[in-house]
Amino acid sequence: MFAETFYEAGQTNPRLCAVVADISPAGAMTKFSQAFPERFINTGVAEQIMIGMCAGMALRGLRPFAYTIATFTLFRPFEFVRDDLCYHNLPVTIVGIGGGVTYSTLGSTHHAQEDIAVASALPNMAVIAPCDPAETRAATLWCVDQERGPVYMRLGKAGEPDLTSQAEAPFEFGKIRYLQRGRDVCIIGYGPILKLGKELAAKFEAHGRSVSLISAHTLKPLDVDGITEALNAHRQVVVIEEMSPHGGLGAQVKQIAWDIRASCRLDAFSLRDAFIHNYGSHKDLLAAHGLDLETLSAQLGLAA
Amino acid sequence: MSQAHSRAIKPVGLDAAAARQRCLGYRRRILEISQQVTALHIAPAFSCLEMVDVVYHDLMRRDAGSSPPVFLDSFVISKGHGCLSQYVILEDFGVLTRADLDCYCTPAGRLGAHPDYGVPGMEASTGSLGHGMGICTGMAYAEKIQRRDRNIYVVLSDGEMQEGSTWESMMMAANLGLGNLIALLDLNDFQGMGRTSVTHPKFYPILDKVQAFGWDAAEVNGHDAAAIYDAVNSRQAGRPFFLVGRTVKGRGVSYMENAPIWHYRSPSREEYQQALDELKEISS
Numbered sequence: 169m170f171a172e173t174f175y176e177a178g179q180t181n182p183r184l185c186a187v188v189a190d191i192s193p194a195g196a197m198t199k200f201s202q203a204f205p206e207r208f209i210n211t212g213v214a215e216q217i218m219i220g221m222c223a224g225m226a227l228r229g230l231r232p233f234a235y236t237i238a239t240f241t242l243f244r245p246f247e248f249v250r251d252d253l254c255y256h257n258l259p260v261t262i263v264g265i266g267g268g269v270t271y272s273t274l275g276s277t278h279h280a281q282e283d284i285a286v287a288s289a290l291p292n293m294a295v296i297a298p299c300d301p302a303e304t305r306a307a308t309l310w311c312v313d314q315e316r317g318p319v320y321m322r323l324g325k326a327g328e329p330d331l332t333s334q335a336e337a338p339f340e341f342g343k344i345r346y347l348q349r350g351r352d353v354c355i356i357g358y359g360p361i362l363k364l365g366k367e368l369a370a371k372f373e374a375h376g377r378s379v380s381l382i383s384a385h386t387l388k389p390l391d392v393d394g395i396t397e398a399l400n401a402h403r404q405v406v407v408i409e410e411m412s413p414h415g416g417l418g419a420q421v422k423q424i425a426w427d428i429r430a431s432c433r434l435d436a437f438s439l440r441d442a443f444i445h446n447y448g449s450h451k452d453l454l455a456a457h458g459l460d461l462e463t464l465s466a467q468l469g470l471a472a
Numbered sequence: 473m474s475q476a477h478s479r480a481i482k483p484v485g486l487d488a489a490a491a492r493q494r495c496l497g498y499r500r501r502i503l504e505i506s507q508q509v510t511a512l513h514i515a516p517a518f519s520c521l522e523m524v525d526v527v528y529h530d531l532m533r534r535d536a537g538s539s540p541p542v543f544l545d546s547f548v549i550s551k552g553h554g555c556l557s558q559y560v561i562l563e564d565f566g567v568l569t570r571a572d573l574d575c576y577c578t579p580a581g582r583l584g585a586h587p588d589y590g591v592p593g594m595e596a597s598t599g600s601l602g603h604g605m606g607i608c609t610g611m612a613y614a615e616k617i618q619r620r621d622r623n624i625y626v627v628l629s630d631g632e633m634q635e636g637s638t639w640e641s642m643m644m645a646a647n648l649g650l651g652n653l654i655a656l657l658d659l660n661d662f663q664g665m666g667r668t669s670v671t672h673p674k675f676y677p678i679l680d681k682v683q684a685f686g687w688d689a690a691e692v693n694g695h696d697a698a699a700i701y702d703a704v705n706s707r708q709a710g711r712p713f714f715l716v717g718r719t720v721k722g723r724g725v726s727y728m729e730n731a732p733i734w735h736y737r738s739p740s741r742e743e744y745q746q747a748l749d750e751l752k753e754i755s756s
Contacts, residue, residue, distance in 0.1 A: 206617040209648075217606045217640035224610020227596065229618065232610075247600060248637070252607060255597050256589050 169301035170263060170323055171196035173308040174233065178204055181312060185225060185232040187211065189218040189240060191265070197235075215245040222260045223252035231259060231312070237271070238264030238280035238322060242287060253318040254290045260318050261311040262287075267297065267322035267359060268410035269439065272453040276443040280322070285415025287320035288388045295388040296341070297322040299362040300331040303385060306339035314341070324360035331362050332383065342386045344394035350378035354402040356395070358384045358417060361410040361454070367461050368406065371470050377404075390420055399430040406468065407436040410454065414441065437464060486530045491697035492753040494529065495521050498560040499724050501573070503747050505556065506738045509577045512585060515722035515734040517556035519694070520627055520658035522754070523717050524549070524557040526700045527625045527656065528565070540566035545622055546611055548596045550604020551629035551658060552586035553735075559583055562593040602635025604628065605655065609645045612653040612712075623652045631663035633678060634671070639685070645712040646686030653712040654704055655687075658694060660721035666732060682714045693756045694719035724751055 175196045178184045185207040186200060201208035207230075211218045215236065222232040234241055241264040242249060253260050264280060271278040287295045296319060298307040304323060311319055332339075335347045347362070353372045357365045362383055369379040382398060384390070399405055399421070407418040418436025425434050439457045446456040454460060465471060498521055506514055527547055535542040549558050559576070562568040568583070568591075575581025582591050586599030596607045608626040615622040632638055645653050657678065661667050669676050682689045688708040692699035694717025707713035721735075722728030725747040739747055 209613070211640070211644055214640040214643065216602075216637040217609065217644050220603060220606020220637065220641060221610035221613065221644065223596075224607040224612070225614040226610075227607065228611045228614035230614045248603065248606065251597065251600055251603055 169304040169326070170265075170308050171200065173305045174312070175200040175203070177309065177312045178207065181231070183229065183231040184312060185209065185230050187218050187222050187225070187232050187234050189213065189215045189234075189236040191236045215240050216248050219245040219248035219262075220252050223248075223256060223258055226258040226260050227256070233261045233263055233311070235263040236265070237278060238267040238283055239278060242280065242283050242320065246286070249318070250290055254292045257292045257317045259315050262318070262320045263323060264320065265323045266325055268324070268361070269453040269457070270325050270360075270450055272450045273447045275445075275447070281439050282412040282414070283320070283322055284387050284409075284411045284417075288415060292317045293388065294319045294341075294386070295322070296320070296386050297359040298339070298385050299357075299359055299383045300328050302330065303332045303339055303383065307385065310339070310341050322359060328360045329363055331366060335383070339385065342389050342391055344391045344398070345383045345385060347381040347383055348379065350380045352377040352379065352402060353404045353406065354380040354382060354398045355406045355408065356382040356384050356398065356417065356421065357408040358387060359410055361408055361459065364454070364459065364461065364464070365408055368408070368464055371461065371465055375470055384417055387417060390417075392424055395421055395424050396428050399425050399428060399432055399434070402432055404433040405435075407434075408459065408464070409438050410459065411438055412441055413438045435468060437467075486526065486698055486701040488698040488755070491522070491525055491529065492755055494564070495525050496751060496753050498525065498557065498564070499751055500748065501560045501563070502556050503739065503744060503751075505573055505576050507741075507744055508574070510738055511736050512577065512738055513553040513556060513735060514738070515728050515731075516551065516554040516629070516658075516660075518723045518725070518728065519660040519719040519721045520549075520551065520554045520656075520717075521557045521723070522695045522697050523627060523656045523658065523700055523715075524554075524561060526697050527627070528561045530697075530701055531654075531704055532623070532625065546595050546608075546624045548598065548604045548608050548624070548626045549587060550598055550608070550626050551601065551632060552598030554627065554629070554658065555585070555587045558587065558593070567593040601629065601632035602637040605638045605641035605645075608653060608655075609641045609648070609650065612645065612650040613648050615652055616648070616650065621652075623654060625654050625656065627656045627658060629663075630657060630659045630661065630668045630678070633657070633675075634663075634668070642682070642685045642687065642712075649710050650712045651710045654707070654715070655712065656700070656715045656717055658719050659716055660719040662721045662730070662732060662735070664732075664735065679716050682716070687712050687714045689714040689716065691716040691718065693717070695723055695754050696756050724754055726750060
């Protein structure tokens with residue numbers, strides 16, 4: 169959905185450029201590269217120049233998007249992201265595809281388990297992680313038009329199920345988004361793992377609880393007011409995220425809960441702070457980190 | 473796009489005597505600033521001074537009649553620690569003020585020991601080596617595809633030729649046929665721990681490596697303004713150009729030349745006086 173939306177936006181916005189690092193230009197990215205050959209640059213297996221060029225292009229009026237596998241957008245060229253994009257505060261979007269453990273058979277070199285924490289630690293950086301195709305489209309359109317500075321957008325891979333069509337409000341940068349609203353329990357997450365959040369919501373509902381489900385798609389700046397309201401309005405809050413336990417949404421929600429002296433029950437589930445040597449489906453990898461319906465249900469007292 | 477050359481746009485040749493005189497004044501001014509702070513980069517600024525001077529005064533095109541000048545071409549000092557050379561020249565042009573330089577590295581000022589984007593004249597923040605070439609490759613490409621006739625000048629240190637990112641950029645700039653990208657290497661043969669040619673003896677000479685990456689390149693004495701000017705203006709069209717400028721670190725003050733300590737040190741009052749006494753015009 170990112171590529172389709174980007175191609176579409178590229179037709180009316182001549183400043184949009186894609187700078188990719190040897191990522192197979194599947195689907196609509198191919199269309200973009202064929203329609204706008206000058207605005208599509210492949211730096212090859214050279215991620216530092218991918219980021220460096222984006223900086224120079226942005227300094228001269230273009231609006232480049234760096235695009236490759238999440239770990240290679242951020243970790244490999246980290247200092248270039250920090251100095252060239254964040255220090256200069258340039259409107260460049262870094263699109264990290266396959267965030268978390270999406271590339272479930274490729275091993276830890278291809279996992280971005282700590283990307284949200286790393287990106288969030290950088291001054292000027294905004295961090296977003298849409299959860300489904302429609303939210304990805306909305307987030308991409310926001311990135312296309314924004315002038316505030318660098319953005320790290322974490323994506324999964326193609327084919328995520330719809331989660332947001334019933335949402336009560338459209339995507340708004342910097343605001344949490346209720347995908348459904350209930351009274352008792354609130355499940356907060358971001359990215360494709362919200363599919364598991366929705367399954368968990370159904371499980372709570374089967375136990376007679378009224379459940380809210382929130383896409384916290386903007387991790388930085390986090391919607392502190394929105395999180396505060398959610399903590400105050402529910403008796404139980406559950407955070408799930410496909411990210412390291414350090415420096416992510418769970419840690420931030422707990423911090424807010426302490427600051428406001430929240431009285432709800434609060435549980436946070438994340439990837440483990442460990443490289444794991446498992447392979448299989450994305451679901452298998454999440455389960456190996458304890459992020460599966462059965463494990464969560466057991467820990468939340470929702471057995472059977 | 474038309475890769476217009478400075479040669480076509482700059483019919484007036486370089487006045488080498490004027491360049492020598494300017495650089496003498498700039499060295500004096502840098503020494504003067506050195507008396508206000510304890511640590512700065514005099515020697516790295518002295519080695520690239522003639523190259524930076526030629527770029528600003530004789531190669532970069534300016535909007536006629538603007539004062540202080542508005543430069544149409546761009547300049548980035550990738551070896552950010554050499555930025556005193558840029559500061560004194562921009563002061564001379566009136567882009568930076570005398571007060572700016574007088575407050576160098578102090579809480580009252582806005583100039584630090586590395587260039588900070590946003591300060592007048594600073595087109596990129598550098599300081600960490602190996603970044604300038606990538607940023608300038610992006611700038612040059614952006615100018616090219618937006619059909620603007622703008623040249624991008626970047627000054628590099630020989631130390632940062634050890635950064636892989638510099639070579640990633642050079643690979644890319646050649647592929648993209650960036651005839652508007654002009655790199656000038658301050659080959660003073662020094663880095664933090666000593667001579668670059670001792671750190672990486674098999675790496676030299678540089679010129680053939682650069683040419684092997686598809687760049688047009690030439691080597692000159694980096695303190696010879698006329699040679700720098702002529703080499704840049706004789707470059708080929710349609711390819712990025714790389715000038716290897718052989719220089720002496722600390723050039724102009726005998727006790728600073730090729731002495732690693734002067735990478736950071738500020739001269740004492742006596743040393744300052746001695747430096748002023750022996751400074752003279754330099755042509756090579």
